[in-house]
Amino acid sequence: MTDQIEKNYDIIVLGIGSMGSSSCYHLSKRGYKTLGIEQFDIPHNLGSHNGQSRIIRKAYFEHPSYVPLLEGAYKNWEILQKEFGEQIYFKTGLLYFGPEDHLLIKGSRRSAKQYGIEINNFTTQEQKEKYPQFKIPETFVNMLEKNAGFITPERAIIAFTKLAQNYGAKIKTNEKAVKWYKKEDSIMVQTNRSVYRCKKLVISVGAWMSELSNVSDFKVTKQILAWAKPKNWEDFTLKTFPCWTYADNSSKGMFYGFPILPSSISHDGYQGIKFAHHFKGEETDPNNVNRKVSKNQEGELLEAIQKFIPKGIESIHTSKTCLYTYSKDDDFIIDHHPTNEDVIITAGFSGHGFKFTSVVGEIVTDLVEKDNSDYPIEFLKLKRFSKNSI
Ligand SMILES: Cc1cc2nc3c(=O)[nH]c(=O)nc-3n(C[C@H](O)[C@H](O)[C@H](O)COP(=O)(O)OP(=O)(O)OC[C@H]3O[C@@H](n4cnc5c(N)ncnc54)[C@H](O)[C@@H]3O)c2cc1C
Structure with a gap:
């Protein structure tokens, strides 16, 4: 039975895996009252972030457009390590x-x-x-x-999550978001345990994206x-x-x-x-x-x-x-939701997204704060797909 208590947050982040944990960290660091909801433990081995190590590189064979984001990612991994006091990037x-x-x-x-x-x-x-x-x-x-070199993914997610909590974020584990909807000026999130209210919502549910938002053919x-x-x-x-x-x-x-x-x-x-x-x-x-x-x-x-x-x-x-x-064209998606400007989605990170985690949280926080980011992310926006596919 769903508990009908409503709780208010500035931002709710769904999915505290790679991108979601970084978003919670950046959002709470910038002073937003943040709630993170994760369906399993943090971290876990049922999604996309298990396995101890992820390669980080800058000479990006996939496309040069990713390189400016990688500059930000490298910078942010250094900051994270200093703040958390543990090595996470190994050169x-x-x-x-x-x-x-x-x-x-x-x-x-x-x-x-x-x-x-x-x-x-x-x-x-x-x-x-x-x-x-x-x-x-x-x-x-x-x-x-x-x-x-490489990044250690589970340890990075733990670092983001613990620091987010230090900045005041609330994190719920083993709680699954079931649906979200607009109510007056707010967005409501219903989970298998409760209902929460927020001003802006971030959906970073990785392989489960199609359950919460059908923005591309994943x-x-x-x-x-x-x-x-x-x-x-x-x-x-x-x-x-x-x-x-x-x-x-x-x-x-x-x-x-x-x-x-x-x-x-x-x-x-x-x-x-x-x-x-x-x-x-x-x-x-x-x-x-x-x-x-x-x-x-x-x-x-x-x-x-x-x-x-x-x-x-x-x-x-x-x-x-x-x-x-x-995603449909294999590139990442970082954008506002096509039907609701107060919802931001990160999705389709395929087999090379982890190294970007540290910068994706910063970009998400920019989108929350000022609707755009100084990082060149035009190529990751949904408008690249034809209207029929959305
Ligand atoms: C085998 C493998 C090797 C890889 N190697 C590299 C590499 O070398 N370098 C690199 O940069 N990248 C690599 N990657 C890619 C990278 O790991 C992924 O792109 C990245 O982890 C995706 O992050 P995510 O946040 O989208 O997904 P996740 O980290 O899986 O996070 C999504 C989270 O959402 C939660 N969730 C889902 N639905 C709900 C719900 N309804 N309610 C609450 N929570 C929910 C999930 O439980 C999960 O924790 C690799 C991936 C794999 C699988």
């Missing part, structure tokens, strides 16, 4: 390798050139000397983005992450091994991976070399995901990794699932 460098004509190489070079991002090209000999763990074909380009896919124990642990530590990503023309998407995280930052406790395949996985329903990873799937992933990291990775000891959410 390991990112080694890219693949054929010269592949989007991964061409697109990264394009963004690097346009924005003066430092990328070092290696000869095969130099690569072998610096990172002997890899065996990369001589025909491939090797390049290193020195200032890239597709949710199941993705797999795997961890393996190498024979020689020392070859793959933060000090000896970079983040890496490769593409070759024989498989779709890209493969990528991380050094071994020290146990102090390995959320959930499992340790090893982590790797994954970045491509559109099997479509799924976020409320009914088959989380089993078959031996076949693990085998394919391991084979793709062993091709270029041949020494010492023998078997996968842990595999997990995680969800990508794609």
Whole structure:
């Protein structure tokens, strides 16, 4: 039975995962009376933010338009770390390798050139000397983005949430928003426990977006992450091994991976070399995901990794699932809701959104405060879709 108590807030944020936790932090820091509502625990492993590590890079192969946002993201990760007193961004460098004509190489070079991002090209000999763990074909380009690395997602979400609470935000967990509607000058949010009132609403519910707002045709896919124990642990530590990503023309998407995280930052406790395949996985329903990873799937992933990291990775000891959410054109959405200017949505962050989390909260807060942001986000607005699709 729904408890009929109404409570008043300036802003309610639905979904305290990646984007929602950052929004709660930025909103409460700017003095807004904020309520965050999360259907599960904070963090959890049923959405898009589990798995200990997320790559952060600036030479953006997807499109140079993302680079100004990344400048803000890098700046905000530094601020967050200082404020929270823990390291969340780890600068390991990112080694890219693949054929010269592949989007991964061409697109990264394009963004690097346009924005003066430092990328070092290696000869095969130099690569072998610096990172002997890899065996990369001589025909491939090797390049290193020195200032890239990884963010620890669960720890970042905890930091955003705790700091938001310190700034006065109220956070409710294990409470699901069921619907929202306009009432006089306010927006009402009904959950499975209560009804709340706010002036402005932020919807950041990731893979569940279609349940609360049908602003685009979202597709949710199941993705797999795997961890393996190498024979020689020392070859793959933060000090000896970079983040890496490769593409070759024989498989779709890209493969990528991380050094071994020290146990102090390995959320959930499992340790090893982590790797994954970045491509559109099997479509799924976020409320009914088959989380089993078959031996076949693990085998394919391991084979793709062993091709270029041949020494010492023998078997996968842990595999997990995680969800990508794609908008109709695969780009993110950060905008006002088409039917209500007081509602802001963040959605469709697919497989590369986490690094932006720290700046998305700032942009959301700008949209709440002044209806626009100094960040160039025109390309992320809904008007890019034809009217028929909304
Ligand atoms: C395998 C994998 C690897 C990735 N690798 C990278 C990477 O290397 N670099 C990178 O930058 N990005 C990466 N990403 C992408 C990034 O993690 C996602 O884009 C990002 O986490 C999406 O954030 P979100 O806030 O939209 O979703 P989430 O973090 O899932 O947050 C949405 C939240 O809303 C809650 N919610 C939903 N419905 C309701 C409701 N009705 N009421 C209350 N709460 C609700 C959910 O429980 C959830 O906590 C990866 C993603 C995956 C899956």
